[in-house]
Amino acid sequence: MSKLNETDIQGFVLRGYNLPFGRYIFIHFKNPDRAVVLISKLLPMITTGQRWDNGKPPSTVNIAFTHRGLAALALPDATLLSFPVEFQQGMKKRAEILGDTGRNAPERWDAVWHGDEVHAWLGINGLTAEALETCCSQVRALFAETGGAIELAAQDAVSNMVNGQQTGKEHFGYTDGFGNPDYLGIERNSQPGHGKQLPDGSWAPLATGELLLGYADEAGELPIAPIPHILASNGTFMVYRKLHQNVATFRKFLDEQSANYGGGREKLAAKLIGRWRDGTPLELAPDAPDQSIVKDPTRNTNFTYGADGAGTRCPIGAHMRRAHPRDAFGFNGKLIDRRRITRRGQTYGRFVPEGESASDAEDRGVVFMVLNANISRQFEFVQQQWIEYGNDAKQGNDKDPLIGNHGGHGKFVVQGDRSASNPPLICGHLPNFVELRGGDYFFIPSITALGMIAMKLVDPR
Amino acid sequence: MSNINGKVYAMNAITPMKPWKTWILRLIFFVLGHVKSLQQDLINLSFIEFARWVVVPRGGFPQLGNGQEPEKLTYDYLLFFSNFNGTWNQYIDAFSAVLFKGLDLIWKWSEKFPGSVPVTIFKEYIGRVQFDTDYYFTAYPHATANDLKAAHSVQASFDDLRSRAANLSGPEFADAYLNFVLQVQPYLGETGEAPVVF
Incomplete structure (x- = not known):
């Protein structure tokens, strides 16, 4: 496969920027004629996938639209109706499918999601807080200058700092962001364990069409995409979910359960997710964390579950084993290759180190963004079948222990062995460690498509 | 239907x-x-x-x-x-x-x-x-094939433990019980409602 046209793809799609400061601005278009002027003025600011040969830029800007947003831009009906159904409906209408009920139900989301007002997402990231502010001011000045959009809300995000250093740790203390897949044609420092497993045990990139519209996917087909083709090609879909983290509840759970667990508190924390909190995979180091593995790209994602069918190293129901089951369902992972998602996440709220008191009421969590070519086949399937349900993992109706919507009724079995430091444990009455505070489904168009929208040149045929 | x-x-x-x-x-x-x-x-x-x-x-x-x-x-x-x-x-x-x-x-x-x-x-x-199916009877609508197989495994292990329990001393029972838990620990998922069809 030849290289992709990186300058036509929004940079956010091709790489995690790993810039410490972020702000996600949600806007509403009042008038299509003024809105397209705004888009044409934003266009030169949009960060593309072009390589950063001179280091990271001070800030980045990316844009994505809800289906209502595209309608507000007066795209032709024939185009609007050609988008996949789940995108047309939006995430709120898919709540029952996704298990976004009870504590995660849309009525409990942030106010910005209560109406159907959100038309677009502007993702802005900065190397420094000042750079972020400067960029946001420039963008907001365009709102005012063009009259093209009103700002509904903004979500700030900032990477957690530990001892003054930017870290990849989220609020529960886990080091995050190991397992994004590789795709054909996308330049990246590839490592074993990314992508898909081949019958000989080696790893290869996934088909480009699992991420980008307009390219063949793992089934050898083009993903379902809107017409015209040129509007869709080099674009993708994003799922935006604001995940609140109940840090106090999480720590209390670890305290209480580990009192009866011979493995201890840190091992219990590791069993929930499948990695020690420093990132060491349990499959490779079941007894203690090992920084030499975490730092070694040839090892830190290079493992499978086939030799651990009983789950005595990594529990069968652990978060990581559910979300990316690798070979756990047999067939060399062939059943999961079309269910992979790319994650872009950033923490928000103040990080509270262990030892300091934290409250669930404080506003903190993860802005969780998923990129995939087919929301229904990829994100929704993973969320419904593997996170909120367990049959493929042979765990019945048990949910993901860490991010499942348990409502106080969850159960998690930590499989163990005869050793005193790795005994079996059954945790009952699991609460919600994570709660959904809102989000939606977005389309991230290519630079070409943005230009077409800005010039009102989208013709369905 | x-x-x-x-x-x-x-x-x-x-x-x-x-x-x-x-x-x-x-x-x-x-x-x-x-x-x-x-x-x-x-x-x-x-x-x-x-x-x-x-x-x-x-x-x-x-x-x-x-x-x-x-x-x-x-x-x-x-x-x-x-x-x-x-x-x-x-x-x-x-x-x-x-x-x-x-x-x-x-x-x-x-x-x-x-x-x-x-x-x-x-x-x-x-x-x-x-x-399309006109009439469909399911004995266990809240269970999958995996759930049923798991239940059989748990039942077999439990029956085995029960048959031996009466003749075991305290420490022997503790050991047999741990064995039982280790046998059934992969098979303890809940049964319940199916996810919403989509």
Whole structure:
């Protein structure tokens, strides 16, 4: 496969920027004629996938639209109706499918999601807080200058700092962001364990069409995409979910359960997710964390579950084993290759180190963004079948222990062995460690498509 | 009337075959039926409760009398019947991804069969030849095939522990109990409502 046209793809799609400061601005278009002027003025600011040969830029800007947003831009009906159904409906209408009920139900989301007002997402990231502010001011000045959009809300995000250093740790203390897949044609420092497993045990990139519209996917087909083709090609879909983290509840759970667990508190924390909190995979180091593995790209994602069918190293129901089951369902992972998602996440709220008191009421969590070519086949399937349900993992109706919507009724079995430091444990009455505070489904168009929208040149045929 | 009862989906598909091809398929079924290793991939798809293909010859349809005219059928028919857990899409996706060779071998003798890869055209074909279920009884609508197998494992381990428990000393029972827990620990998932169909 030849290289992709990186300058036509929004940079956010091709790489995690790993810039410490972020702000996600949600806007509403009042008038299509003024809105397209705004888009044409934003266009030169949009960060593309072009390589950063001179280091990271001070800030980045990316844009994505809800289906209502595209309608507000007066795209032709024939185009609007050609988008996949789940995108047309939006995430709120898919709540029952996704298990976004009870504590995660849309009525409990942030106010910005209560109406159907959100038309677009502007993702802005900065190397420094000042750079972020400067960029946001420039963008907001365009709102005012063009009259093209009103700002509904903004979500700030900032990477957690530990001892003054930017870290990849989220609020529960886990080091995050190991397992994004590789795709054909996308330049990246590839490592074993990314992508898909081949019958000989080696790893290869996934088909480009699992991420980008307009390219063949793992089934050898083009993903379902809107017409015209040129509007869709080099674009993708994003799922935006604001995940609140109940840090106090999480720590209390670890305290209480580990009192009866011979493995201890840190091992219990590791069993929930499948990695020690420093990132060491349990499959490779079941007894203690090992920084030499975490730092070694040839090892830190290079493992499978086939030799651990009983789950005595990594529990069968652990978060990581559910979300990316690798070979756990047999067939060399062939059943999961079309269910992979790319994650872009950033923490928000103040990080509270262990030892300091934290409250669930404080506003903190993860802005969780998923990129995939087919929301229904990829994100929704993973969320419904593997996170909120367990049959493929042979765990019945048990949910993901860490991010499942348990409502106080969850159960998690930590499989163990005869050793005193790795005994079996059954945790009952699991609460919600994570709660959904809102989000939606977005389309991230290519630079070409943005230009077409800005010039009102989208013709369905 | 629904194809879905709790966690189980019932699929019927009927496809016509030219009669001379039926003999080839019968030979293939004979081989598949006698070489167990060829069935292994189908068996390993753990969300399938049951799958069966049956040839219905054109002279084999019932004639009820009472003035029902005998039909002159041009084709023999292949009936596929399966019960599975999970979504229709998941089921056909899995078939297309890992069983495509076997499926093609069985279905290629049917008229207009497009092949099981690429999957979208295969799904369209299944959609056209699928007949909806009129009546469907499920003994355990809140359980999947995996749940039932797990329950059997737990029951067997429990029965074993119970049969020995009365004769064990305290420390021996502690050890036997730990053994029991280690045996059943992969099989303790809850049963319950199926996810919403999508």
